[in-house]
Amino acid sequence: MKTLTTWALAATLALGGAAQAHEFGFAGILSSSNKGEMPGITLSVGKPLAEGPITLKSGMVYELEIEADGTGELALEGPGFFRAIWVNEVVVNGLEIRPFGLESLEFDEAGVMEIEFVAIKPGRFFLRIPGSDGESQRVDIAIE
Missing domain, CATH: 2.60.40.420 (Cupredoxins -  blue copper proteins)
Known part of the structure; x- marks a missing residue:
């Protein structure tokens, strides 16, 4: 169970980091910068x-x-x-x-x-x- 929790936490952090690196703003492609x-x-x-x-x-x-x-x-x-x-x-x-x-x-x-x-x-x-x-x-x- 501990390994599964560790993997879930790592995946969440990886996805969160990728989302922050995206060039569009919070609203994605519909953001005001686009x-x-x-x-x-x-x-x-x-x-x-x-x-x-x-x-x-x-x-x-x-x-x-x-x-x-x-x-x-x-x-x-x-x-x-x-x-x-x-x-x-x-x-x-x-x-x-x-x-x-x-x-x-x-x-x-x-x-x-x-x-x-x-x-x-x-x-x-x-x-x-x-x-x-x-x-x-x-x-x-x-x-x-």
């Missing part, structure tokens, strides 16, 4: 979604703020992009939703949605208003 900046997206009839292309870094946490001004029922799709990220939470009117994944989203009226995610898969993706073909109704996103 957050990147991302410009917001505006859904408005006849206006561009965002300024130019967006570049993200794989492994970083981002918060995407999407604001709809209510000028029309507008959706946003980007299945390739949504499959290349891990969604931590979606916040709508203070309600936190933790979905398994996203394919698209839609605003029926004015409002703000925040999506906190970790960029995972490197590549080139897009978010766009479904059915539109104008360059301003699409934003290109690269994950490096």
Whole structure:
């Protein structure tokens, strides 16, 4: 019994030491030291979604703020992009939703949605208003 207790104590100390040596903070990958900046997206009839292309870094946490001004029922799709990220939470009117994944989203009226995610898969993706073909109704996103 004494040997088993000694081994358990040694394993606990070894694991505790390894956890302290990790480069991320207490909250792991979602810690504030691992957050990147991302410009917001505006859904408005006849206006561009965002300024130019967006570049993200794989492994970083981002918060995407999407604001709809209510000028029309507008959706946003980007299945390739949504499959290349891990969604931590979606916040709508203070309600936190933790979905398994996203394919698209839609605003029926004015409002703000925040999506906190970790960029995972490197590549080139897009978010766009479904059915539109104008360059301003699409934003290109690269994950490096």
